[in-house]
Amino acid sequence: MHYIRFCRPPEVQAGRSHAFVKIVLTITTDLSDSFLSPRNPVQLAVIGAYTESKDGKPQLVPVNLTQSSPPTWRAGMRVLKLDLPLPPQPIETIQIRPLxxxxxxxxxxxxxxxxxxxxxxxxxxxxxxxxGRAPSVCFRSLRLSAGDVAAGQTLQIEEDLGESIARHIWDSGIVMVSLLADICLDTTAGSRAKPFPLFRSILQTEERPLNILELGCGVGVMGIGLARILSLRQTRVTPHILMTDLPEAEEKARANMARQPEGLGPAAGNLDFEPLDWEDGRNGNFGDKVASRAWDLVALCDCTYNTDTLPPLVKTLSAIHNHSARHDSSARGLVKTEVFVATKPRHSSESVFFDLMSADGWIIREQAELPLPVLDGEAQTVHGYLFGKQ
Known part of the structure; x- marks a missing residue:
């Protein structure tokens, strides 16, 4: 998958007859380690939007800024620079996508x-x-849908401008949100066999509220996406989702929680954040929020690429399992902590994760490979694994 990125913030300048916007963009992979090199040129649309009052209510009105001459991305390009005239209406947001x-x-x-x-x-x-001010963040938007379900609901996740890999959405997060939408929203009984039947049964349970803990949440795409998706499903129970990461991830995770509709977040009791360093977690040293519950499911996405962090990660998973087993005697026999791992393998050394999990008593209950859309490149997959204790 490829991502259109702003190389620097859009800049609006006043001209003699009209204002115009200067844009410098690129199209790269999630880690910005490869530029899109399409076999056929890709035309782009740049769409602005302004607010107009209609029937007494504010409404966004889209304006195609490149209708007469669509800009084009070609093989061998690294950046694309645009100077686009703006309409007389004050443009509030801008979107760049393939035409x-x-x-x-x-x-x-x-x-x-x-x-x-x-x-x-x-x-x-x-x-x-x-x-004198320029935006420091951009955002992505993904409609939450499975078949014809919830076609109008969108997930917005902001990330930093530029091409660094920190505080950005990665491939596995997008694929995981898409899988979770399919699991939780698509209730049709199709003939196609779907992956992860055990994982599906965990997420679809309505016996009691699920407690779901995410490790290494990053910008929050998987945890927030799951909370949004589950809020669309009409159920009798509301799960509690706690996202965790290093302290420096908290600001972006909470900013993305704030982008979601009301009724989702700490005030509603269904989604929250707490810092968790795996060097503390490996010894069972948890914050108040992690320690307050027994966890049915621990989820992590794209967390196995750094092999130096794998030993404390695996020990943290086992410490959470042990904490959950002894947390509430009344729940004994009901809470069995499972671990779901999604990863896009980046290098062969990541396989040590599975050796460490096996040595700590974890077994793979089910696994599957999910295809990752790629334009004019080698096929890629995101791998998913559901682990349980022996």
Whole structure:
């Protein structure tokens, strides 16, 4: 999968007859280690939006800024520079996406089949001419859908501008949100065998509220995506999801929680964040929020790429399992901590994770490979594993 990125914040400048926006963009992989090199040129659409009052209510009105001459990304390009005239209306946000709907990852049901090359659009708030301020973040938008379910609901996740790998969405997060939407929203009984039947049964249980703990949440795409998806499903029980990561991840995770609709977050008791360093977790040293519950499911996404952190990660998983087993005697026999791991393998040394898990008594209950959409490149997959204790 490829991502359109702003190399620097969009800049609005005043001209003699109209204002214009200067944009410098690139299209790369999630780690920005490879540029898109398409066999056929990819035309782009740049769409602005302004607010207009209609029937007494504010409504966003889209404006295609490149309708007459779509900019084009070609093989061998590293950046694309644009100077686009702006309409008289004050543009508030800007979106850049492929002109072709077929190439654009608009919703989760686009991503999971993995049978077409997809490019993630990018959005940003627009600065005012001469105000001296520029946006430091952009955001992604993904419609939460499975079949025809919840087609109008979107997940927005902000990330930092630029090409660094920190505080960005990675491939596995997008694929996982798409899988979770399929598990939780698609209730049709199709003939196609679907992956992860045990994992599906855990997420679909309505016997009691699930307690789900995410490790290494990053910008929060998987934890927030799961909370949003489960909020769309009409159930009698509301799960509690706690995202964790190093302290420096908290600001971005909470900013993305704040981007979601009301009724989702700490105040509602269904989604929260707490710092957790695996060097503390390996010894069972948890914060108050982690220690307050027995955890049915621990989830982690793209956390196995750094082999130096794998020993404390595995020990933290085992410490959480042990904590949950002894937390509440009344729940004994009900809480059996399972671990779901999603990863896009980056290098062969990551396989040590499975050796460490096996040595700590974890066994793989089920596994599957999910295709990752790639345009004009070698096939790629995201691997998922459900672990349980022996």
């Amino acid at each position: 072709s709907r077929q190439l654009t990852a608009m919703g989760t049901s686009d991503v999971l089949p993995g049978n077409q090359g997809l490019i993630m659009a990018v959005y940003a708030d627009m600065p005012r001419p001469g105000d």
